[in-house]
Amino acid sequence: MRDKSWNGYERNRLLINMGDGTFAEAATAYGLDSLRDGRGLAVSDFDGDGGLDFMINNYNGPAQYFVNKVPQRGHWLRIRLRGRQSNRDGIGAILRATTSDKKQMRVISAGDGYASQYSRIAHFGLGNAKTIDTLEVTWPSGHQQTFHNVAVDRLIEVDENRPAPITIR
Numbered sequence: 001m002r003d004k005s006w007n008g009y010e011r012n013r014l015l016i017n018m019g020d021g022t023f024a025e026a027a028t029a030y031g032l033d034s035l036r037d038g039r040g041l042a043v044s045d046f047d048g049d050g051g052l053d054f055m056i057n058n059y060n061g062p063a064q065y066f067v068n069k070v071p072q073r074g075h076w077l078r079i080r081l082r083g084r085q086s087n088r089d090g091i092g093a094i095l096r097a098t099t100s101d102k103k104q105m106r107v108i109s110a111g112d113g114y115a116s117q118y119s120r121i122a123h124f125g126l127g128n129a130k131t132i133d134t135l136e137v138t139w140p141s142g143h144q145q146t147f148h149n150v151a152v153d154r155l156i157e158v159d160e161n162r163p164a165p166i167t168i169r
Contacts, residue, residue: 009035012056030070036061040115045123048169050076050153052123057115074127075152080120080168081108084160085141089120092140097150099129126152135165 014032015023027033032054040057047053051068058064077097081090095106106122126132132150137158139145145158147165156165 009037011035012038032066034064036064038064041113042116042118044119044121045078048155050078052125074125075129076126077124077132077150077152078155079106079122079124079135079165080155080157081122081137081139082157082159083139083141085143086139086160090137090139090158090160091120094138095122096134096136096138097124097126097132098134098136099126099132102127102129121155 012027012032012034013025014027014030016026018024034056036056037059038056039059042055042057043052044055045052046055046065047067049068051070051073053068054064054066056064056066079095081093082088083090083093086093090108091110093108095108097104104124106124108120108122109118112118124132129152131152133148135147135150135158137145139160141160143160145160147158150156150165151167155168157168158165
């Protein structure tokens with residue numbers, strides 16, 4: 001098919017959650033409006049600054065790396081799991097983070113989307129919250145851990161056998 005595509009060349013989309021149940025298209029405003037034939041998307045904090053970056057794999061073309069440079073982003077926490085009774089990466093684990101005004105949940109998975117793999121490090125965007133009041137981890141083994149007043153703006157590791165998370169960076 002050479003330079004042809006079964007799907008056609010469509011512009012990338014970036015939908016911003018407006019917080020009221022609606023979303024706004026923002027790919028052009030954020031410089032993500034590529035017309036290449038994107039097939040796979042990986043989302044992770046590749047540069048370790050707390051913002052989620054994108055890597056797009058294109059059919060019959062080079063991959064594209066988009067670094068998140070949004071100014072004045074809120075607080076965040078990244079969590080890496082280390083399973084002992086469960087699998088090493090905690091695949092299947094459920095993490096719940098509660099702050100004074102939000103509850104969020106992440107599930108650690110082994111694959112996401114077509115031709116894609118997201119990071120196994122869970123990322124929580126926390127806005128103005130300066131701590132996580134409660135962090136709960138439910139491991140695939142059934143073991144549960146609960147931590148209180150977890151510091152933010154860092155990468156931590158939760159080990160299935162340790163009583164407290166450790167800061168990685």
